[in-house]
Amino acid sequence: MAGAESTTRERLAEEIRSLRERRKRLVDELVQSAGPGDSGDSSQELQGGDEIVAIDDRIAELENLLAGGIEVQGVAPGTEVVLRSADGSTQTYKVVAIPEEVLAGEEDITVTSESPLGLALVHSQQGETVRYPTPDGQAEVEVLSIRRPS
Template sequence: MGGEESAVGRARLTEEIRTLRARRQQLVDELRQGDESGDRGDAAQELQGGDELVAIDDRIAELEEILAGGPSDVRGLAAGTEVTLRLPDGATQAYRVVAIPEEIPDGEEDTTFTSDSPLGLAVAGSRPGEMIGFPTPEGKTSVEVVSIRPPD
């Protein structure tokens, strides 16, 4: 994966963290305002706000770990691997592997997949000439692996 693509991915992650922190502060302010007014309102709404805070905190921690280069649970192919597949209609298509969805450049969603996606996991460990199957929203699909080129 090139440096520019990594920079774009990092910028997307950083922007997501900024957005999450702003939403978190907004939720905290809303919850405090409800406490100060003495009108507790709907308890279910407060619980939902608390649940959202936890989810936001978890996502921020996950993104910060990615940015820090911390441990990853990513399995499968290395980011930057180039894969060519023969599709069920006989056409061949070249793909590039990324580690996280945020690294997929705009406009390249159809030619990029993550290493831990069903396709990424199916390709991992396969060799050119092999048929592999993987689940899709429309059902299981089989493709032929034409080539796999690891990153430089």
């Protein structure tokens, strides 16, 4: 798990670097466009300002994650769970704290702890059926096994 954590931290750090570069370009563009102009220019400045605020918010969120500020409400990250769906198929899922921890190619076998399924699994036990909301309505799965991190 340490290797996956390292890769996640690197991806988060790279996203922060990219966002900072984008923010700097936006600020430079706004500074260059400042001055006399028409009302179209001021609407562009407002839009640019809104984008800078959104970038700042995302940077703060990522820095908080890197600092260990992840507050988990659902099932603990690192949990592995085997579920049987209504059609009888079984699938093993890994639980992660944040979407950025989902590895490429593992999107279908990863659940975030605060997703509807992650929240439904919080107090579940082997043999129990849990229900959770999906865009298509309520879904139901049977917990075949659940291995929480030690």
